[in-house]
Amino acid sequence: MNGAESLVRTLSGAGVEVCFANPGTSEMHFVAALDLVGGVRCVLGLFEGVVTGAADGYARMADKPAATLLHLGPGLANGLANLHNAKRASSPVVNIVGDHATYHKEFDAPLTSDVEGVARPFSDWVLTSKDSSSVARDAASAIAEAMAPPGRIATLILPADASWGAADGPATLPPVQPRAGAAPETVAEAARALRSGETPVLFLGGPALREPGLTLAGRIAAKTGARLIAQTHNARVERGAGRIAVDFLPYPVDAALKTLAGTSHLLLAGSKAPVAFFAYPDKPSALTPPQCEIHTLAAPGEDVVRALEALADELDAHEDAPVQQLDTSPPPGGAVSPDAAAISVATMLPENAIVVEEALTAAGAFMSRTRGAAPHDYLQITGGAIGIGPPLATGAAVACPERKVVCLQADGSAMYTVQALWTQAREGLDVTTVLLNNRSYAILKGELANVGASSAGRTANDMMELDRPALDWVSLARGMGVDAGSAATMEEFNQQLDAGLRSQGPYLIDLQL
Ligand SMILES: Cc1ncc(C[n+]2csc(CCOP(=O)(O)OP(=O)(O)O)c2C)c(N)n1
Numbered sequence: 036m037n038g039a040e041s042l043v044r045t046l047s048g049a050g051v052e053v054c055f056a057n058p059g060t061s062e063m064h065f066v067a068a069l070d071l072v073g074g075v076r077c078v079l080g081l082f083e084g085v086v087t088g089a090a091d092g093y094a095r096m097a098d099k100p101a102a103t104l105l106h107l108g109p110g111l112a113n114g115l116a117n118l119h120n121a122k123r124a125s126s127p128v129v130n131i132v133g134d135h136a137t138y139h140k141e142f143d144a145p146l147t148s149d150v151e152g153v154a155r156p157f158s159d160w161v162l163t164s165k166d167s168s169s170v171a172r173d174a175a176s177a178i179a180e181a182m183a184p185p186g187r188i189a190t191l192i193l194p195a196d197a198s199w200g201a202a203d204g205p206a207t208l209p210p211v212q213p214r215a216g217a218a219p220e221t222v223a224e225a226a227r228a229l230r231s232g233e234t235p236v237l238f239l240g241g242p243a244l245r246e247p248g249l250t251l252a253g254r255i256a257a258k259t260g261a262r263l264i265a266q267t268h269n270a271r272v273e274r275g276a277g278r279i280a281v282d283f284l285p286y287p288v289d290a291a292l293k294t295l296a297g298t299s300h301l302l303l304a305g306s307k308a309p310v311a312f313f314a315y316p317d318k319p320s321a322l323t324p325p326q327c328e329i330h331t332l333a334a335p336g337e338d339v340v341r342a343l344e345a346l347a348d349e350l351d352a353h354e355d356a357p358v359q360q361l362d363t364s365p366p367p368g369g370a371v372s373p374d375a376a377a378i379s380v381a382t383m384l385p386e387n388a389i390v391v392e393e394a395l396t397a398a399g400a401f402m403s404r405t406r407g408a409a410p411h412d413y414l415q416i417t418g419g420a421i422g423i424g425p426p427l428a429t430g431a432a433v434a435c436p437e438r439k440v441v442c443l444q445a446d447g448s449a450m451y452t453v454q455a456l457w458t459q460a461r462e463g464l465d466v467t468t469v470l471l472n473n474r475s476y477a478i479l480k481g482e483l484a485n486v487g488a489s490s491a492g493r494t495a496n497d498m499m500e501l502d503r504p505a506l507d508w509v510s511l512a513r514g515m516g517v518d519a520g521s522a523a524t525m526e527e528f529n530q531q532l533d534a535g536l537r538s539q540g541p542y543l544i545d546l547q548l
Contacts, residue, residue, distance in 0.1 A: 038167030039064035039198040040071060042131070044205035045174040047074035051102050051129060053093055053433055054078070055086040059106035061133035061146075064198035066104075075102070078433060078462060080426070081454035083114030088426025088452060089433065090128045091121035095271045095414055096389065096434035100127035100181045100189075107134055108148030111190075116420040117452070118157040118188060123418035124270035125185035125241065125335060129177050130158070136196035137166075150192050159187035167200030175206040183212040184336040185241060217333055217342035225302050225332045226349040229259040233299035237261045239281060240306030243339045244272040251343035252304065253279035253356030258347075264294065266306045268415045275384075275410040276361035283402060284309055284322070291322045298324060303331045305339035312419065316487045362407025366529045371548055373397035373471065375525050377404035380441065380469065383532055384408045388439045389431045392416075393424030395445040396477045397548075422451025425468065429455045432464035439536065442468040446508070447476045447501055453511060459541035460516030466542075467535035468512075473548040474502040508545035519543040 036044075042065065046054070054077045058066050069077050080086035086103050093101040105111045111132050121128050134140075134150050154161045160180040164173045173191055180189040229235050237252055244265055256263050263281040265272060274280065285291050288311045295301070295309065301323055308329050309322040323329060332346060333339035347353065366379040377400040384390070386409040393416050394401050405413070414431065416423045428442035449470060459466050476499040483491050483499075512519035519542065522528035528546055535542035 036202050036204060037064060037199050038164070038170035038202045039068040041171035041202035041205050042174045042193070043068040043072045043075055045171045046102055046178070047072060048205050049175065049178045049208040051100060051178060052076060054102040054104055055080055055089045055430070056104035057081070057083050057086050057106060057110060058104050059110065059133065061107060061135060061195045062104055065131065065133070065193070078458060080458055082452060083110050084117045084422055084452045085426045085429065085455045085458060087114035087121060087128070088117035088423050089430035089455070089458070091117060091124055091126045091423070092391070092414065092427035092430025093434045094121070094126035094128060094186065095124060096412070096431045100129045100178065101430070102129045102131055105130060105132045107132065107146045108150045108153045109146065111150060111153050115157050117423055117426060119420050120416060120418035120423045122157060122159070122188050126270065127181040127186040128188050129181045130154070130188065130190040132190060132192045134163070134192050134194045137194045138196065154190040154192070157188060158190040160189040161192070163192040164194065164197040167197045167202045170197050170202060171204065171206035175208050179209045179211050184214045214336065214338035216338045217345055221332060222342065222345045222349050225330055225346050228300035228302060228328065228330050229255065229261055229350065231300060234297050235259065235261040235300040235302065236295065236298050237263050237302050237304055238266070238306045238309065239263060239304050240266040240269060241335050241339055243305040243343065244269055246273045246278060248305070248340045248343055249273065249279040249281065250355065251340065251347050254347050254352040254354060255343065255350060257354055257356040258350050258352035266309070268417045270414065270417055272413045273410070274406065274413055275359065275408045277358050277410055279356055280359040280406055286312060288315060288318045288322070295323055295327070298327045300328050300330060303329065303334070304343060305333050305335055307335065315485055359407055361409065366525070368525045371523065371525055371528060371546060373400040373548065374404065376469065376528060376546060377401045379525065379529050379532055380443065381405045381408040383536060384411060384441065385439050385536060386410060388441055389414065389435060391424055391428040391431060391440060391442040393421065393445055393448050394443045394471055395448060396473070397443070397445065397471050401443050421448035425449055425452050425455030428466045428468065429458050429464060432459070432466050433462065436465070440464070440466040442466055444468050444470050446470060446472045446474065446506065450506070456512055456517045456541065456543065457515040463540050465539055467532070468541070468543040469532070470508050470543055470545050471548055472508060472545050474505055475500050508543065512543035517541045517543050519545060521545040521547065523547045
């Protein structure tokens with residue numbers, strides 16, 4: 036057995052079933068070992084941002100890591116933006132990055148670079164295997180590191196000679212660090228804050244936004260009058276009819292400040308204290324009012340569900356709060372708008388769908404209108420690096436082949452990782468993409484004013500328009516093997532959405548906004 040085979044056997048033995056890959060010469064032994072071993076499905080992405088973004092989507096839905104396979108420093112570098120999003124989502128990911136054979140490095144061949152240096156800022160753990168007999172043990176460590184709470188990015192660099200040299204066999208997964216529970220004093224302090232009679236907020240993130248956490252949060256809110264607010268950007272939220280509804284903290288600073296105005300105590304439950312996405316002249320960075328006391332019930336890596344359970348017990352909060360009712364508004368006709376499209380999506384969304392949302396200026400409409408949709412999971416861009424939607428949808432569909440994935444996708448962002456459509460076609464993934472075609476970087480037009488940039492001239496405006504030439508989305512999709520149709524009215528959109536949702540494979544709707 037060689038090092039590559041010991042690696043694949045270790046991945047498979049530890050339950051890593053999928054590898055999103057874009058390989059090169061230095062990874063050929065790994066690719067060959069996949070055939071030899073079996074048990075690890077290898078999914079090709081035609082750009083590394085697709086590979087890392089798909090691994091993120093997979094991890095969010097499978098609650099375990101996928102591996103990625105990337106080609107030396109440049110291949111990893113191409114995947115970093117979505118690795119950043121995955122890190123911010125606390126998604127467990129095991130990157131395997133091929134490198135030159137150890138003895139070849141001194142020759143400074145063209146693809147030579149400091150791979151560890153490239154990996155470090157976007158990884159929680161980085162290791163280069165020193166030889167083929169270490170690879171299996173290193174891989175097992177990488178998997179355990181990725182699975183450590185809250186979910187981490189582990190990057191294992193694999194010199195080509197560590198792949199092809201002899202190995203003893205696979206290694207078993209070392210014990211994975213469990214999530215820490217809340218100390219009794221922490222729970223008591225949180226209970227005191229909630230009983231204070233003032234205006235508390237339970238600020239939810241991470242696993243608190245899945246059904247068990249939400250049910251507990253609902254009971255606590257019903258008992259104490261605390262408001263439930265979710266972080267602005269979340270890896271995964273279980274929402275829709277029959278579940279406890281939570282508002283997301285708005286993205287615009289003024290709206291966020293207004294939402295939190297008058298809050299006396301803010302309890303962090305699997306979340307971080309809310310801050311502005313960017314600094315703006317004359318606006319604060321922290322979004323909580325100055326007099327607000329912030330208490331940590333559970334930090335992102337801690338067991339927030341157990342902490343909420345303990346808090347509910349402490350408060351004797353055992354009565355379920357009312358759940359969200361199903362919204363049955365009919366799909367609207369007439370002129371297209373983000374809001375009208377959001378109503379149609381909400382009404383037509385099948386039960387248990389996975390909604391991937393990278394809708395930017397249309398995000399607010401989709402978020403609020405899908406509140407009363409059939410129960411679904413809602414996946415957002417977590418790290419602000421656009422181009423996550425199509426890969427995220429791809430990875431989610433690989434993780435959950437029995438569920439419909441609906442990707443609500445802004446056009447400018449889609450162009451970063453449009454190649455994901457090809458992977459969706461090749462793998463026959465059940466993803467309906469609603470492509471929000473406004474032919475511009477619309478959000479940046481607002482940001483130009485928000486940051487107080489003075490006169491916006493032709494150059495500035497030109498940096499935000501995508502209409503010269505206009506992108507032909509139906510052709511782009513069809514060119515990658517994805518069936519597609521265009522919609523310029525709501526009647527056309529409703530019909531297209533129905534066609535997409537009925538199809539069992541990928542479909543793209545070019546929605547002309
Ligand atoms: C990797 C990366 N590059 C650039 C940006 C800056 N940026 C933020 S929003 C945006 C444009 C988004 O346009 P689009 O996806 O079409 O959505 P719209 O604003 O039109 O709704 C850009 C370029 C970013 N956030 N991430």
